[in-house]
Amino acid sequence: MADLTKLVDELSQLSVLEAAELVKQLEEKWGVSAAAPVAMAAAPAAAVAAEPVEEKTEFDVVIKEAGAKKIDVIRVIRQLTNLGLKEAKDVAETSGAKVLEAVGKDAANDAKGKLEAVGATVEVK
Structure with missing residues (x-):
């Protein structure tokens, strides 16, 4: 040692x-x-x-299904987008329709929360 x-x-x-x-x-x-x-x-x-990881900055809010409370979903869509009644109804009834396009992460998650609160099935892409 x-x-x-x-x-x-x-x-x-x-x-x-x-x-x-x-x-x-x-x-x-x-x-x-x-x-x-x-x-x-x-x-x-x-x-x-x-390989730098690119963080996504723009998101689309896509409605999959309006659910049982379609009228409430249409109201929320109108609040979020300023669409007319017919256009908001068309968006609510079309699976895969984009409610919001190219919005920030916070706005997308906020919209998703509001739509899910009234029974819609929503995806943020």
């Missing part, structure tokens, strides 16, 4: 250049590469980091 402590003390006194030379000599003597495992481990992380 004392020999290991002495060896650690001696290695601690090496300069950076001497330590690099020691690494080269040990790699040659033992036939290994100190850099290979580090490079392999870092490559997948770098690939993941290189």
